[in-house]
Every structure is written in structure tokens, then in C-alpha cells.
Amino acid sequence: MRRLCLLIVGMGLTLSAHAGEDLLSLYERAVLSSPELLSSQYTVDVLRAQEDRSYAALLPQVSISGNYSYNYFHSKGTSIFNPEVSTTYPGVRASINLQQPIFDLQAYLLMKSQEAKTTQSEEDLLSAHQKLISDLIDRYIDALEAADKSEITAAELRSTEQQLARTQAMQARQMAMVTDLYELQARTETLRTQLIDNDNNARIALEKLRELTGDAVTSLQPVRLDIAQPPPDGSIDNWSQQAGQLNPELRALKMAVESARQTINAYRAGYLPRIELQLSETYSDTAYNNRQSPPFDIATAGVQATVPIYDGGGTGAKIDEATARKKIAESQLEQKLREFEKLTRAAYLDMQTSPSRSLATDRQLAASEKSRDAMKKGHELGVVTIVDLLGAEKQLSEAKLQQRQARYRYFKARSSLYFQTGKLIAPELTKFNEWLVLRDKKIANKK
Incomplete structure (x- = not known):
């Protein structure tokens, strides 16, 4: 838990240096309003108690106990030598008792089991914190991708509308074919429909960010296209091994197995005797049935041993239940180990191939721009049909989108790799934020 607090404090120190709707500012809002983090923290508090x-x-x-009584005593006489007696008198009794277990293996092992549960909850809290960062990065990138689709579609729509206006003017002078005009009109309406959908998807993506931050997200910082994409250090087997050792969710499941193991041992210890030291001291001025007596003190020291003989099979049933729970925890741990190994290897391979993928999309975009320019010039010369030009425009839009998606794929792969291995913490989130384009504050203020 102390480690998590240090991480959040360290992140808070970094946050003060940034402003605007970037990853760090959104993280600050998300971490302060996340119900999941609050729930995990309260779970830690419960288990610590x-x-x-x-x-x-x-x-x-x-324990100390005291008693004050007001007593009435009446005795019927039986003879002249034992006459009838009636009297009233106060009574005082006070005692102090101490009990100290000397041998209670079951209580000790149950305490160790509870310690493992507390550690498990702390790892779950750290896992929830890293999951929040992972979700924030994924949703931020999804929002950027949705905004890119809207922006690229809008750019293609503007270009197509210019071609439509030019063709309409030429067709009015009977210098363009009516089929070209219809083709441009159809493509323009198609792009307008796509733009409506893309704008709506962009707004929905911002609403998904709102779910994490708890308030409205109005704008995002775009991703730089000139960033380096370093491949992961080390081998894929090393990263898989780190996932099994460092991932807080896996460590939490390991603690669940350990807690179940200690619980089994604790219930088995229920067959053993329990030995307890008992010390007490009593002061009283009344005796049996509150009969008045001279004041007296009694100090007692003793050892009590309790040996279980038969409990109707309750202890055996507890052991069977704890054994079954341990097997469930082991199965869940094995399932998560395999899942995280699969995700870690996939993210590693995706991240490793991202530089080549990005370079290929850069070349694809350059070639698509040249093709579009050539088609545009050819159409002006009358050697290229409008269908070919529209196809080149569409290909250029797809190339722009693929170029950015290649960068996003790298970010998601890196985020996934570091999340699976338990390394998605403050420094890594700061790196992601540095890969974003920070807008000029003066320009933003003018707007």
C-alpha cells in the first residue's frame, strides 16, 4: 500500500507541470474520482481491521469488574439461642482477570491467513490503479482515432465538394460528362453520411473518457507522427516471466492461494489442545449468597488446557471447505497466468513489429499522395476518369488513417505489455504524455 501511495504522490508532482486535456490531466481527474479505486481502498481498510x-x-x-450491592438479611429463629435476625448491609466485590494464550496454533495460523488476505487486497488496489491507467490510455487513443476518422473524412469531403463545384460549372458549359457529375454527387453524399457517423463516434469516444474522469472531456491532444518507436528490451520469454512475477493481479491470486493454505493448516490445528494462562485477584466483603463476611482478597494463578475430543465432524468439514477453496484459487491463478502470458507475448510481438509497420504506412501515404496528385492532373487533362480520381482520394484518406493507426497500435501494444508486467506506473504514463503534441497555450487562449 505504501508503494501505491508513493506512486500516486509521484504522479501528482508531475501533474502540476502540465495543463490541458492531455493524459496526465485526465489521469489526475480520473484517479480522484474513480469508484473502483475507492472501493479497493475501502476493501483494504476492511481487511486490515x-x-x-x-x-x-x-x-x-x-478485564476488571466491580459490584456494589445493598443487601437485606433475614433469618428465622430456631431457638432461644438462635433468635430471629433481620439486618441490612452494603456489599462490595471487585476483581481483575487476565487471560493469555500460551499455545493456540489455530489462532496464530488464522492470523497468518488474514495477513495474506490483506496483502492480496493491497495488490488488488495496485492492480486497479494500473488498470485505470491502461483504460485511460486505451480510451484516449480510441478517442484520437475516432477524431482522426472525422478529420480525414472532412478533408476528403472538402476536396470532393471542390471537384463537384468545378464539374458542375464545366457541365453547365457542356464541358463535363453528366456521369462524372452524378458520380461526384453520390460520393459527396456518401462522405457527408460518413462524416455524421464519424462525428458522432468521436463524441461517444469522449463520453467514454467522461466515464473515467467523472466530468466532461471537450478536447484531446493529438499524437505526434514523428516519435521514435523503440522495440521492447529483452526477449519475449523474459517479459512473460516478469508478467508472472510482477503483475499485481497475479500476485494477489498467489496471496489468495497462500491464505487458503494457511486456513487449511489453521483448521487442522483445531484438533490440537489450547493452553491458556489465567491470573485473577478478587476483593470482597460478602461471601456465598452475598452473606456478609469480613473483607478478604483472593489471588489466583492457573493454567487451563482445553483438549478437543469430538465436535460432530465440524472441524473436518471446515478443512474440506478450505481445501476446495484453495483448489479454486489455484485454478484461477493458473487461468490468469496463461491469459497474461498470451497477452504479454501478443503485445511484445505487436510492439516489436510496430516500427516496420509505421515505416510502411509512411511510404504508403507518400505513394498515395503522389498517386492522387497524378490522378488529379490526369483528370484535368482528360486522360483519367472521375472514378479513378475518387478512388485515389479514397486511397489517400485510408493511407492517412493507417499511418496514424500504426502509431496508435504501438501505443496500445506498449500499454498492454507494461500493464501485463506490472510496470504501467507514473514514469510510463509520463512517456505517453510526452508523445502527444502540446498545443500552444497562446493560440488556445485566442480560440
Whole structure:
């Protein structure tokens, strides 16, 4: 838990240096309003209290009791030598008792089991924090991609509308074919429909960010296209091994297995005797049935041993239940190990091939721009049909989108790789933020 607090504090120090709708500012808002993080923190608090309660069973139990009574005593006479007596008198009784377990293996092992549960909850809290960062990055990139589609579609629509206006003017002078005019009109309406859908998807993507931050997200910083994309260090097997060792969710499941193991041992210890030291001291001026007596003190020291003989099979049933829970925890751990190994290897391979993929999309975009320009000039000369030109425009839009998607794919792969291996923390989020284009504050203020 202390490690998580340091991470958040360290992130908070970084946040103060940034402004605007970038990853760090959104993270600050998300981490302060996340119900999942709050729930995980409260779970830690609950389990810590339960751990303290289990530890208390091994500590001395001291109690003090006092009693003041007002007594009426009446005795019927039986003879002249034993006459009838009636009297009233106060009574005082006070005692102090101490009980200290000397041998209680079951209570000790239950405490160790509870300690493992507390550690599990702390790892779950750290996992929830890293999952929040991962979700934020994924949703931020999804929002950027949706905005890119809208922007690229709008650019293609403007170009097509210019071609439509030019063709309409030429067709009015009977210098263009009516089929070209119809083709341009159809393509223009198609792009307008796509733009409506893309704008709506962009707004929906911002709403998904709003779910994390708790308030409106109005604008995003775009991704730089000139960033380096370093491949992952080390081998794929090393990263898979790190995922099994460092991922907080896997460590939490390991603690669940350990807690179940300690619980089994604790219930087995229920067959063993329990030995307890007992100390007490009593002061009283009344005796049996509150009969008045001279004041007296009694100090007692003793050792009590409790040996279980037969409990109707309750202890055996507890052991069977704890054994089944341990097997469930082991199965869940094995399932997650395989899942994280698959995701880690996929993210590693995706990240490793991203530089080549980005370079290929850069070349594809350059070639598409040249093709579009050539088609445009050919159409002006009358050697290229409008269908070919529209196809080149569409190909150029797809190349622009693929260029940016290649960068986004790298970011998502890196985020996934670091998340699976438990490394998606403050420094890594800062790196992601540095890959964003920071807008000029003066320009933003003018707007």
C-alpha cells in the first residue's frame, strides 16, 4: 500500500507541470474520482481491521469488574439461642482477570491467513490503479482515432465538394460528362453520411473518457507522427516471466492461494489442545449468597488446557471447505497466468513489429499522395476518369488513417505489455504524455 501511495504522490508532482486535456490531466481527474479505486481502498481498510482483530486473539485479555450491592438479611429463629435476625448491609466485590494464550496454533495460523488476505487486497488496489491507467490510455487513443476518422473524412469531403463545384460549372458549359457529375454527387453524399457517423463516434469516444474522469472531456491532444518507436528490451520469454512475477493481479491470486493454505493448516490445528494462562485477584466483603463476611482478597494463578475430543465432524468439514477453496484459487491463478502470458507475448510481438509497420504506412501515404496528385492532373487533362480520381482520394484518406493507426497500435501494444508486467506506473504514463503534441497555450487562449 505504501508503494501505491508513493506512486500516486509521484504522479501528482508531475501533474502540476502540465495543463490541458492531455493524459496526465485526465489521469489526475480520473484517479480522484474513480469508484473502483475507492472501493479497493475501502476493501483494504476492511481487511486490515480484520487482520487486527485476528491478531487480538493472541494478545492478553484483561478485564476488571466491580459490584456494589445493598443487601437485606433475614433469618428465622430456631431457638432461644438462635433468635430471629433481620439486618441490612452494603456489599462490595471487585476483581481483575487476565487471560493469555500460551499455545493456540489455530489462532496464530488464522492470523497468518488474514495477513495474506490483506496483502492480496493491497495488490488488488495496485492492480486497479494500473488498470485505470491502461483504460485511460486505451480510451484516449480510441478517442484520437475516432477524431482522426472525422478529420480525414472532412478533408476528403472538402476536396470532393471542390471537384463537384468545378464539374458542375464545366457541365453547365457542356464541358463535363453528366456521369462524372452524378458520380461526384453520390460520393459527396456518401462522405457527408460518413462524416455524421464519424462525428458522432468521436463524441461517444469522449463520453467514454467522461466515464473515467467523472466530468466532461471537450478536447484531446493529438499524437505526434514523428516519435521514435523503440522495440521492447529483452526477449519475449523474459517479459512473460516478469508478467508472472510482477503483475499485481497475479500476485494477489498467489496471496489468495497462500491464505487458503494457511486456513487449511489453521483448521487442522483445531484438533490440537489450547493452553491458556489465567491470573485473577478478587476483593470482597460478602461471601456465598452475598452473606456478609469480613473483607478478604483472593489471588489466583492457573493454567487451563482445553483438549478437543469430538465436535460432530465440524472441524473436518471446515478443512474440506478450505481445501476446495484453495483448489479454486489455484485454478484461477493458473487461468490468469496463461491469459497474461498470451497477452504479454501478443503485445511484445505487436510492439516489436510496430516500427516496420509505421515505416510502411509512411511510404504508403507518400505513394498515395503522389498517386492522387497524378490522378488529379490526369483528370484535368482528360486522360483519367472521375472514378479513378475518387478512388485515389479514397486511397489517400485510408493511407492517412493507417499511418496514424500504426502509431496508435504501438501505443496500445506498449500499454498492454507494461500493464501485463506490472510496470504501467507514473514514469510510463509520463512517456505517453510526452508523445502527444502540446498545443500552444497562446493560440488556445485566442480560440
